[in-house]
Structure formats: structure tokens, C-alpha cells
Amino acid sequence: MSDSLWGIDLGGTKIECVVIDPITLEIKERQRIPTMGDLGYDAVLQQIKKIVDQVSVSTGLKPDKIGIGTPGSTNPYTHKLRNCNSVYLNGQTFQKDVQALLGIPVTTSNDANCFAISEYKLGIVHDQYPDAKVVFGVIMGTGVGGGLIVNGEIIEGKNGIGGEWGHNHLDDSGGLCYCGKLGCVEKIIAGPSLESYYEKLSGSPKKLKDIVESYRAKTDEHAHKTMQRLFYNFGRAISCIINVIDPDVIVIGGGVGNIDELYTEGVKAAEQFVFSDYIETAFVKPKHGDSSGVLGAAFL
Ligand SMILES: [Zn+2]
Structure with a gap:
């Protein structure tokens, strides 16, 4: 089992990365950097690589897989993102591209799905409606x-x-x-x-x-x-x-x-x-x- 869970949120203005302990669910590290969406899709991919490298250096940990919350959703047949308000993402095979760039398995999901699973696992549902x-x-x-x-x-x-x-x-x-x-x-x-x-x-x-x-x-x-x-x-x-x-x-x-x-x-x-x-x-x-x-x- 991995000694850490890695998550990234790809927002319109910032990219955030967290590392969570899989046993205690304690947040070990949290960093954010600008998305750089105005520089285009490739620049955003490089920002994702940059934050993963940065967090690896500061924690001394390496991810063996990573989850990414994105706007819009991935078409399950073409594997292309669509419905994103950050329009440079639409039509891109984002999951495959990040996976190739980082060299580890990458799972993506819509940001509202990530919100829901977070409140289920770590939030109000976990605490009050188990x-x-x-x-x-x-x-x-x-x-x-x-x-x-x-x-x-x-x-x-x-x-x-x-x-x-x-x-x-x-x-x-x-x-x-x-x-x-x-x-x-x-x-x-x-x-x-x-x-x-x-x-x-x-x-x-x-x-x-x-x-x-x-x-x-x-x-x-x-x-x-x-x-x-x-x-x-x-x-x-x-x-x-x-x-x-x-x-x-x-x-x-x-x-x-x-x-x-x-x-x-x-x-x-x-x-x-x-x-x-x-x-x-x-x-x-x-x-x-x-x-x-x-x-x-x-x-x-
Ligand atoms: Zn509509």
C-alpha cells in the first residue's frame, strides 16, 4: 500500500495539491500554484508537473498514483474533456496526457464528484450521517x-x-x-x-x-x-x-x-x-x- 494519497484540484485560477495519510486521513501537505490557463493547455500540464515535483521535494514522498478533479467531464468513449468553463480544456485527452507526463496512473473526475466523495469520506456525511x-x-x-x-x-x-x-x-x-x-x-x-x-x-x-x-x-x-x-x-x-x-x-x-x-x-x-x-x-x-x-x- 502507498504511504500517501495524492489529490489535485484543477481550478480556473489555481492548481491545488494535497497529500493525505491513508490510515489517519491527516493532511500531510497542501500547496497551490497559479493555473496559467491564459498560456494554454500545455502550460497548464507543465504547472501540474511542477506542483507534483514541488510537493515531492517538500514531503520527501513520491506518488504512485494521483487523482485529479477537473471542471466539466470526460467523455468515456473519446476520453476527451467537455463542458469545461475553462474552454482550453475542452477536446483535450487530459487524463492520458497527464498520465504520460507524470508516468504514474492518473484518475480524473468532475470537481463536484470530488466534492461529494470528500464530504462522504472526510466531511459532514462521515461525521453526522455515517x-x-x-x-x-x-x-x-x-x-x-x-x-x-x-x-x-x-x-x-x-x-x-x-x-x-x-x-x-x-x-x-x-x-x-x-x-x-x-x-x-x-x-x-x-x-x-x-x-x-x-x-x-x-x-x-x-x-x-x-x-x-x-x-x-x-x-x-x-x-x-x-x-x-x-x-x-x-x-x-x-x-x-x-x-x-x-x-x-x-x-x-x-x-x-x-x-x-x-x-x-x-x-x-x-x-x-x-x-x-x-x-x-x-x-x-x-x-x-x-x-x-x-x-x-x-x-x-
Ligand atoms: Zn446548460
């Missing part, structure tokens, strides 16, 4: 993603899109999504979508954090409408997930997931749409917040 069999990890931030864990395994799915609820159709009023479809969940309930809805109503821009504050202060009818629309549509969107996979726990990360009222008003809205006379599903915040993805990558 008997949970079905866990849905949700990231609601600048986009909306999801990862599904069943009996401890990530469900990548036949088409490699398991858990991708952010691009279910929700409402045409959200407009055209970068994915080419109209009215995706993400275009209604992600942070930028909430901000642009608010701006359309009020005629002036406001950051999400300030919209939430105005909503709580009951001083801004547009903030009230924006938040009501979020809760209602979160309820509609998540009810489709509950009706199909009926998770024990839904862990919600990201900036929108941080809004407390989502766990009261949003859940109340979901209750209206779920095909059950009650909901026992636990809706919880993650233990590791934004740093969850890189920890999950180490378990791929």
Missing part, C-alpha cells in the same frame, strides 16, 4: 454542479455525466446557457444568474452577498423577489433529484449554498414538489467548504 447510502453533493456557486455517491462509489454514469443536474431544463426565462441549451437550472439559481435577475428588476447591480443582506433587512423588494425566486426554483430543481434517487443526504457547497434560508425556505419549496407526503432528506452545508474538492480527488 449510515447514508445515497449522497448527492451539490455545488451552487458561479455554476451549478452535482456529484452522486451510492454505497461509497461515485456514479460517473454511462455517459460520464452522473449528477449533472445544473443543466437540467428548469425555466426558459433563464435564457441561453453556455452549454447551448435554454433555461438550464444553472441559468436560474447560480450566483451570477441571481445577480443578473436582480439587476434586471432593479436597474442597478448588486453582489449576491448584498442582495441577501437587503433581503434579510426587508428593505429592498427586488432583493425579496430575487430570493423568493431562488427558493422556489431551488425547490423545483432539487425535487426532480429527490424523486429519482431519493438521497439520504444532500450536501450543498458554493456561495449560494452558503445562504442559510436555502435550508428553511428552499427546503419548504422542495416539499411542495416532491412526490412524498414528507421529506426526511437531510440538507446540510459541507464541513470542508471550498477546499473539499482537492481532498476528494485524493480518493479517486
